[in-house]
Amino acid sequence: MNTSARASSSAIRHDGMDRLIMSFDTALRTVFAEHVATRPCPQPAEPEATALSEEEKRLSASLMRVNHVGEVCAQALYASQAWGTDSPALKAQFEAAAREETDHLAWTEQRLKALGSRTSLLNPLWYAGAFGIGLLAARAGDKISLGFVVETERQVEHHLNSHMDRLPAGDAASKAIVAQMRDDEVAHADAAQRAGGIELPSPVRGLMRLAAKVMTTTAHYI
Numbered sequence: 001m002n003t004s005a006r007a008s009s010s011a012i013r014h015d016g017m018d019r020l021i022m023s024f025d026t027a028l029r030t031v032f033a034e035h036v037a038t039r040p041c042p043q044p045a046e047p048e049a050t051a052l053s054e055e056e057k058r059l060s061a062s063l064m065r066v067n068h069v070g071e072v073c074a075q076a077l078y079a080s081q082a083w084g085t086d087s088p089a090l091k092a093q094f095e096a097a098a099r100e101e102t103d104h105l106a107w108t109e110q111r112l113k114a115l116g117s118r119t120s121l122l123n124p125l126w127y128a129g130a131f132g133i134g135l136l137a138a139r140a141g142d143k144i145s146l147g148f149v150v151e152t153e154r155q156v157e158h159h160l161n162s163h164m165d166r167l168p169a170g171d172a173a174s175k176a177i178v179a180q181m182r183d184d185e186v187a188h189a190d191a192a193q194r195a196g197g198i199e200l201p202s203p204v205r206g207l208m209r210l211a212a213k214v215m216t217t218t219a220h221y222i
Contacts, residue, residue, distance in 0.1 A: 037106035044172030056168040061117030068108035069219040076130035084138020146197030153189035
């Protein structure tokens, strides 16, 4: 092997190691760190008229815990898809979306604390599973990877709309957060579609819905 070939091989190894270290760091910060939002936490137009009952707090906390898990998974998906693409523009798009999702992490964490509750105990598992799925999508090609984003965000939009209906009528604080999260997810889906995302086959979309159902049902309690 000549000198230039050895240098190229060494650069590839170093680049791969750098990506691995950065991905591990992102995983640790997502799962264990306390997050700080770049945007103010959404606030209701009017203050809550009455305090929530203990039963209402438990319901709101369960739903917001599920939403927090969704944001943990989003961080994993965007991190793995950014790693898996060779397109600098697409990598930047994934990283920008991940930064916006960090606001969602911070907002849901704040709301869970206000409700006297906690995040999911299974967050390391959710992150690892989502990272693997995102990497598979990225390896299938950029158009499929973007299509995966579109379908994921569309399902999340539907899920957040259902939470708007299920949250206690008096929990305006949680509803304000969920509404802004929903608007951001719609924007992410639209951006991925404009970038060239293709529609995924029906069986794949069905499997994604099934996986999401397992996650949301489990995170509601654990």
